[in-house]
């Protein structure tokens with residue numbers, strides 16, 4: 001008989017082994033209670049094991065667990081589509097489901113290529129769009145996400161992010177610079193008639209827990225439309241209330257995507273993702289080109305319906321906004337003047353503390369030293385029973401991701 005152990009990658013995870021979890025808390029088998037400000041990387045939006053979500057999933061298990069959706073449709077997916085429709089931007093009226101963020105990103109790329117007959121996807125530097133080979137090809141949040149397993153997908157071009165901190169510019173200057181770079185890309189390297197879509201997160205997730213300036217998003221959307229390309233917004237991490245509005249792009253006035261991608265917080269931990277688009281775009285998908293065996297699973301969809309119900313009934317989008325302001329004020333008050341910290345930010349419950357000195361030639365925001373400090377702080381938090389994550393190009397940013405149900409005391 002052979003024996004098995006976890007892959008070395010999984011052995012690197014935190015030493016916390018969970019016994020059970022509820023709300024904002026993880027109860028470890030070591031008897032300790034951890035305040036979980038990771039939420040499974042922004043997933044358990046209604047907290048761990050919200051009673052309504054548990055009840056909906058349990059009830060659904062007793063009815064039907066799986067019915068492949070291109071063969072037999074089921075009620076939870078119809079209901080989820082209706083509930084999601086209440087939150088989708090005007091004109092975005094058609095929804096297709098997958099299991100994970102990466103699969104939904106790939107579905108959006110396939111759709112954009114089929115709908116336009118063009119090949120290129122332009123992404124923004126420091127974007128994170130997933131780990132499947134195609135999604136990794138679109139990801140520039142860090143080299144670790146694509147090193148060692150190329151060649152990657154072709155037909156991808158990347159344009160700079162208006163990173164005011166690293167560019168040492170005002171936000172307006174950084175936006176003007178980044179939009180000029182985008183124009184330059186389309187004037188010199190990729191012909192506009194070959195661009196199927198511009199793909200961007202409204203808030204950087206793994207790339208830094210950082211708002212993408214609204215003027216940049218608006219400028220990209222305007223340029224995409226002018227060139228006949230689609231605007232794809234990856235709301236996998238920023239959507240479903242995380243930023244204090246239901247969608248991250250709602251922080252940019254008048255911005256409407258052609259394709260919107262959602263996952264993570266939509267079902268409180270059950271694996272389900274979706275792309276949404278106007279039906280005339282969605283109808284351009286070749287039959288058989290989209291979907292998979294488990295896409296839009298019935299139990300996950302029922303959990304999604306329950307999640308949206310909880311978010312609406314308990315006013316969790318507003319809670320995200322208010323608790324986020326409290327968190328930001330507290331972080332700023334407690335950490336003011338710490339020389340190793342260059343930025344403290346939060347929009348809703350998407351909060352980050354960034355290490356490094358942007359004016360230093362060594363020890364800057366992406367330096368080894370800054371990453372070491374962020375890792376040390378994360379470990380110290382675990383020692384104090386608080387779970388956080390790091391992110392950014394080298395891991396020099398501590399990100400704080402409470403559930404949307406977090407209370408004032410817990411903050």
Ligand code: PLP
Pocket residue numbers: 041100101102103105128129130131201205206234235236237238263
């Ligand atoms: N897009 C964004 C913005 C994400 O944050 C993530 C995951 O963190 C993904 C896509 C990929 O999602 P998944 O890990 O479910 O494949």
